[in-house]
Amino acid sequence: AQTVTQSQPEMSVQEAETVTLSCTYDTSESNYYLFWYKQPPSRQMILVIRQEAYKQQNATENRFSVNFQKAAKSFSLKISDSQLGDTAMYFCAFMKHGLGNEKLTFGTGTRLTIIP
């Protein structure tokens, strides 16, 4: 079974600064997907970014980027130029590759607060 660990329960950073959220995972699979989801106070789950394990290039989406270290099983999220709207819970998630493996395994989350 897969496990996902987020070791930072809470973080805070000043607006406009850069912050990095950590995620490690454990799996025996060689091909899989990794995700970061954002959950603002509205409770809606929003996909921030995804990474396919067979791609060496780190994924980026505007101010969000990841540092994917496959050998170390590490998948951190960097938020640049942080904004007040980035205040939310952030969840790291894992999905195995292949038909019938669409289910997600989540970490316990990191509560991020952006300070004005």
Added chain:
Amino acid sequence: NAGVTQTPKFQVLKTGQSMTLQCAQDMNHEYMSWYRQDPGMGLRLIHYSVGAGITDQGEVPNGYNVSRSTTEDFPLRLLSAAPSQTSVYFCASSYSYRERPYEQYFGPGTRLTVT
């Protein structure tokens, strides 16, 4: 498209009562699932379905039943509610791996309290 809808948004039950949480999607997704979210534990998979008539258990299935008679609907039934089932419940859907395996769409959640 309405996306993934869930009803009700909030519910309070007494121990032993039964109820059904409704989930519907209008995107013709094959895959649907139910998660529960508890403080400090992230989201955990309860049950999932890879298509109409096919369901399977996730990580925490005890106390819950599901069925999938149509592609659009995936209700979650609590047979005899217990305080341990107090949680926020999310329904999610996606295309199957054959198409786009990573576009999971979540509903707005149902906050359930069992007293």
